Amino acid sequence: MIRFKALLFAVFITSSCNQISYKQIVPLIKEATIGASVMPITQDIIDSKPYSFIKARFGKGAGVIMVLASIDQSNLFEWVSADGERLYTMNGKILRTTGLPYNINYLNNMSPAFYSKKTITTKVKLLDPMAYVTKKLIPIESRKELVTINHPEPISTTKHIVRSTFEELKWSKDDIYFVDTRTGFVIKSIQHLHPNLPKLEIEYYLKF
Amino acid sequence: MIRVCNSISLRSFFLLFSLFCSIEIHSNLKDYIYPKSHPSYSNYGTIGLIQMPSARSLPEGSLAFSWSDNEPYQRGSILAYPFSWLETSYQYTDMENALYSDVIEFSGTQTYKDKSFDAKFIIMQESKNLPALAVGARDLAGSGYFSSEYIVATKRIKNIDYTLGLGWGYLGEDYTNPFIKIDESFRNRTLESDTTGGEFNPGSYFSGPMGAFAGIEAYIPYAKGLRFKLEYDSTNYDTEGFSDPTNPFFLYEIKPSSSKINYGFVYPVNDSLHLKLSYTKGNTINFGFSFSANFSKEDSPLEIKEPYKPVEDAELWKRAASEKNLYAYRIALDQLGKRRFYLQSASLNDDEDEIEIAYTQSKYISAGRAAGRIARTLDSTMPDKIEKFKLINLNGNIGMAMIEIPRAAIARYEPGNNTSLLKREVKITEKVYDFNNHKYRPDDTLPKNLSKITPAIRSQVGGPDGFYFGELAIAYHSEYVIKKSFSITTVATIGIYDTFDDLKLASDSILPHVRTDIVQYLKRSRKAHIRHSHFNWFQQPHKNIYTKISGGILEEMFSGIGGEILYRDSFSNFGVGAELWRVQQRDYRMLFSLRDYKTTTGHINLFYEEPKTNILFSIKGGRFLAEDSGINFDIARSWPSGLRMGIFFSKTDISEQEFGEGSFDKGFYFNIPIQSLLGTYQRGLTPFGLRPIQRDGAAVVNHQFRLWGTTDWKSSHRHFETWNDFYD
Numbered sequence: 001m002i003r004f005k006a007l008l009f010a011v012f013i014t015s016s017c018n019q020i021s022y023k024q025i026v027p028l029i030k031e032a033t034i035g036a037s038v039m040p041i042t043q044d045i046i047d048s049k050p051y052s053f054i055k056a057r058f059g060k061g062a063g064v065i066m067v068l069a070s071i072d073q074s075n076l077f078e079w080v081s082a083d084g085e086r087l088y089t090m091n092g093k094i095l096r097t098t099g100l101p102y103n104i105n106y107l108n109n110m111s112p113a114f115y116s117k118k119t120i121t122t123k124v125k126l127l128d129p130m131a132y133v134t135k136k137l138i139p140i141e142s143r144k145e146l147v148t149i150n151h152p153e154p155i156s157t158t159k160h161i162v163r164s165t166f167e168e169l170k171w172s173k174d175d176i177y178f179v180d181t182r183t184g185f186v187i188k189s190i191q192h193l194h195p196n197l198p199k200l201e202i203e204y205y206l207k208f
Numbered sequence: 209m210i211r212v213c214n215s216i217s218l219r220s221f222f223l224l225f226s227l228f229c230s231i232e233i234h235s236n237l238k239d240y241i242y243p244k245s246h247p248s249y250s251n252y253g254t255i256g257l258i259q260m261p262s263a264r265s266l267p268e269g270s271l272a273f274s275w276s277d278n279e280p281y282q283r284g285s286i287l288a289y290p291f292s293w294l295e296t297s298y299q300y301t302d303m304e305n306a307l308y309s310d311v312i313e314f315s316g317t318q319t320y321k322d323k324s325f326d327a328k329f330i331i332m333q334e335s336k337n338l339p340a341l342a343v344g345a346r347d348l349a350g351s352g353y354f355s356s357e358y359i360v361a362t363k364r365i366k367n368i369d370y371t372l373g374l375g376w377g378y379l380g381e382d383y384t385n386p387f388i389k390i391d392e393s394f395r396n397r398t399l400e401s402d403t404t405g406g407e408f409n410p411g412s413y414f415s416g417p418m419g420a421f422a423g424i425e426a427y428i429p430y431a432k433g434l435r436f437k438l439e440y441d442s443t444n445y446d447t448e449g450f451s452d453p454t455n456p457f458f459l460y461e462i463k464p465s466s467s468k469i470n471y472g473f474v475y476p477v478n479d480s481l482h483l484k485l486s487y488t489k490g491n492t493i494n495f496g497f498s499f500s501a502n503f504s505k506e507d508s509p510l511e512i513k514e515p516y517k518p519v520e521d522a523e524l525w526k527r528a529a530s531e532k533n534l535y536a537y538r539i540a541l542d543q544l545g546k547r548r549f550y551l552q553s554a555s556l557n558d559d560e561d562e563i564e565i566a567y568t569q570s571k572y573i574s575a576g577r578a579a580g581r582i583a584r585t586l587d588s589t590m591p592d593k594i595e596k597f598k599l600i601n602l603n604g605n606i607g608m609a610m611i612e613i614p615r616a617a618i619a620r621y622e623p624g625n626n627t628s629l630l631k632r633e634v635k636i637t638e639k640v641y642d643f644n645n646h647k648y649r650p651d652d653t654l655p656k657n658l659s660k661i662t663p664a665i666r667s668q669v670g671g672p673d674g675f676y677f678g679e680l681a682i683a684y685h686s687e688y689v690i691k692k693s694f695s696i697t698t699v700a701t702i703g704i705y706d707t708f709d710d711l712k713l714a715s716d717s718i719l720p721h722v723r724t725d726i727v728q729y730l731k732r733s734r735k736a737h738i739r740h741s742h743f744n745w746f747q748q749p750h751k752n753i754y755t756k757i758s759g760g761i762l763e764e765m766f767s768g769i770g771g772e773i774l775y776r777d778s779f780s781n782f783g784v785g786a787e788l789w790r791v792q793q794r795d796y797r798m799l800f801s802l803r804d805y806k807t808t809t810g811h812i813n814l815f816y817e818e819p820k821t822n823i824l825f826s827i828k829g830g831r832f833l834a835e836d837s838g839i840n841f842d843i844a845r846s847w848p849s850g851l852r853m854g855i856f857f858s859k860t861d862i863s864e865q866e867f868g869e870g871s872f873d874k875g876f877y878f879n880i881p882i883q884s885l886l887g888t889y890q891r892g893l894t895p896f897g898l899r900p901i902q903r904d905g906a907a908v909v910n911h912q913f914r915l916w917g918t919t920d921w922k923s924s925h926r927h928f929e930t931w932n933d934f935y936d
Contacts, residue, residue, distance in 0.1 A: 083513040101511065131236035169240045170430045195240055 059198030092186025138163040244433035244476035249498040253285030257423040263342035263362035269504020276496030310456035339363035380419010380442030433476040466490035510887035522588035530591040537648040553646035562596035580934035604746035605692040607641025608921040679706035698741035719904040722833040737798035763910040774915035783815035836860040850881030858906030873906035875899035
């Protein structure tokens with residue numbers, strides 16, 4: 001959306017300007033109107049990466065590769081992009097971010113469970129602007145449903161839906177986790193982190 | 209005892225801490241409960257309530273566009289905020305209840321187009337107990353159809369912005385003017401509405417009876433920033449605009465106001481785009497939108513993520529560079545080239561502990577960032593014996609200031625990103641760049657032609673025939689470099705689609721038609737035309753003197769030959785120059801043929817850049833294209849991001865009658881850095897300029913590559929104002 005705003009302004013400003021070259025303006029228009037083309041993850045890409053990685057895609061963006069930088073004692077995974085953005089996940093659930101336009105940090109109740117039969121309440125620090133809010137994760141649905149994920153090879157998964165709310169902001173979205181029925185690992189998730197961010201879709205490619 | 213004291217202090221601490229946290233949480237949650245809460249625009253086009261102004265403004269460096277359909281007016285406004293305390297705007301109003309001209313046959317179905325300037329000064333910012341206070345004027349130098357002044361106060365209490373104000377002119381006439389007690393001349397107001405206009409009329413400001421207005425802008429919680437507006441409207445609609453049936457322009461009577469209460473909603477789609485809908489006068493529905501963005505910071509409105517990429521295998525390169533000076537030069541050439549710094553020449557001798565390089569680049573606006581990236585690349589790859597880097601930026605093959613950076617200081621201050629300490633050790637010197645003094649140079653492949661094809665837009669904005677006329681074309685850009693300091697630049701276009709058919713207003717100027725034949729130029733050149741094609745020869749005969757000679761098709765309306773000279777010292781905020789041109793008017797088809805009109809034009813140019821505010825004052829005195837003589841003033845503020853906002857006005861020895869509509873030449877412009885629109889570092893700027901009306905008086909040759917702009921990095925101030933970017 002930010003890029004679309006800039007494009008609008010660019011169109012207005014180009015009344016006396018031709019310095020935006022053809023090569024630049026065409027991807028801009030395409031990205032602003034129909035979204036960037038999704039980066040496919042081929043077997044070659046998977047094979048070429050020595051470490052675990054994820055493909056993270058905000059809204060209609062193209063998606064970026066983030067590599068696994070570290071795993072701490074509590075099994076908190078740190079994923080880093082080439083531009084320095086960082087996601088910290090625990091069993092697929094994002095607990096902290098840095099380097100994004102808007103960031104979050106779970107302050108307590110770092111439950112490893114991404115899905116629980118009970119409602120989980122936790123404090124979350126929102127950044128940019130900063131505010132402390134109460135987050136509730138309400139289980140909605142957990143079905144033993146076979147879903148085919150867009151991995152190079154189809155994988156059988158279980159789909160869990162968790163309603164994520166910030167009570168003070170009257171904000172509520174449904175997060176979805178797809179869990180590999182064979183390994184128990186989350187292989188894909190759609191999470192809503194921050195009121196000002198679009199949904200974040202992640203595909204996990206674990207190499208262990 | 210100690211334990212008790214500790215217990216109390218601990219409890220007090222937690223109480224205070226809890227209180228502090230609760231305040232902070234409460235205040236920060238507001239940003240989410242009432243998001244996108246920057247001020248919104250009125251139907252009039254400036255920041256305000258629905259029809260009434262408020263005392264709000266945007267941060268400095270903001271630009272905005274506002275449009276509203278407010279029967280019988282459709283109004284487009286361009287707004288600029290050179291300071292956080294100043295809102296300036298240019299309004300273009302299509303007045304549907306009046307004819308375009310007092311000659312019905314000429315008007316056809318065209319309705320009247322009004323242009324005006326507004327200004328609002330925030331004389332007191334809002335504080336905890338006091339409101340923001342502003343003084344402003346509408347239609348300052350236009351035809352006077354909306355001429356009014358106001359004093360207004362605005363205070364935010366919880367989620368409501370309260371506004372209370374007094375208005376003069378069309379903003380009300382219900383009360384006696386209190387300024388009469390100061391001077392009797394405030395008693396009567398002379399409303400001079402005419403169709404030539406363009407002059408300031410300070411004698412009428414804040415005079416005559418006044419009105420009072422008030423209103424609220426209520427931010428609705430959990431509604432994505434939606435606001436509700438309610439106001440008491442003091443506008444005197446009975447006399448506003450074209451209300452007199454005897455006026456030859458008058459077309460129809462507008463609906464009389466049946467209510468002084470207006471209400472409406474504003475919905476922010478995002479931080480920049482606002483939609484608005486309102487109900488005014490008790491009988492009129494209005495709608496519109498506004499768009500605003502701040503370009504004063506390099507990372508706004510788009511974040512740029514292009515960190516410095518360290519040299520891979522740096523130690524291997526450094527080892528190779530230590531073997532031979534030639535290798536060191538080639539490694540520098542290669543590694544800097546990968547980072548889009550193009551090495552033009554270098555000096556590196558066995559008996560010296562320094563390397564001097566001359567480079568060109570078109571990627572970074574920030575001189576500090578460019579210096580930092582070059583210095584770090586050299587630090588990673590050059591032999592250890594090198595203790596100092598000397599960097600000369602070239603533009604048009606003329607040297608700007610030379611920056612001397614001690615190598616050891618780069619690493620010393622990097623951990624804390626301590627650019628201010630680094631700056632103390634950096635030295636800026638001046639010298640004449642001569643590549644013959646440098647031992648190492650890339651192979652000369654000149655002459656060389658650099659060309660590209662791009663889409664192009666040609667526009668006529670805010671003219672009397674309509675707000676916008678445009679042409680979409682394909683443009684061929686060529687730079688034929690014969691010598692490093694001598695090149696021929698050409699831009700030629702082929703038109704694809706245009707809306708110029710509707711342009712019809714012919715020039716009525718009694719001066720030579722040096723600019724007012726614009727309609728002829730636009731209409732007759734639409735198939736194909738040459739925008740410019742001329743040679744440029746840059747020289748630097750002295751460390752502080754720069755010259756340029758150009759000849760050929762200089763600009764859209766004139767061909768000729770001439771030159772410019774500039775004296776500019778790196779450490780002075782002053783500059784002085786001169787230019788002289790012998791030109792002949794081009795044919796309307798804008799190819800190679802010429803018209804009969806020839807003239808000689810020239811000016812003395814004075815510059816002063818105030819370093820704290822980055823305001824550049826330029827004065828140009830001499831003979832103009834229509835052979836009138838006088839002075840042109842230009843005042844522009846710039847930001848390290850590259851954004852520039854400016855106004856200009858001229859006064860020459862022709863009378864107001866000779867000048868024609870508008871009375872004297874004036875206008876505004878802004879240059880927006882392209883990188884703000886694309887999210888990657890780019891040095892280019894998108895220029896936008898507008899005159900309320902283009903006349904022939906005070907016109908200058910629009911030659912390319914003016915020396916003051918070309919030598920921008922000559923200024924030491926330009927380097928140090930962006931020095932914080934060194935380690936970025």
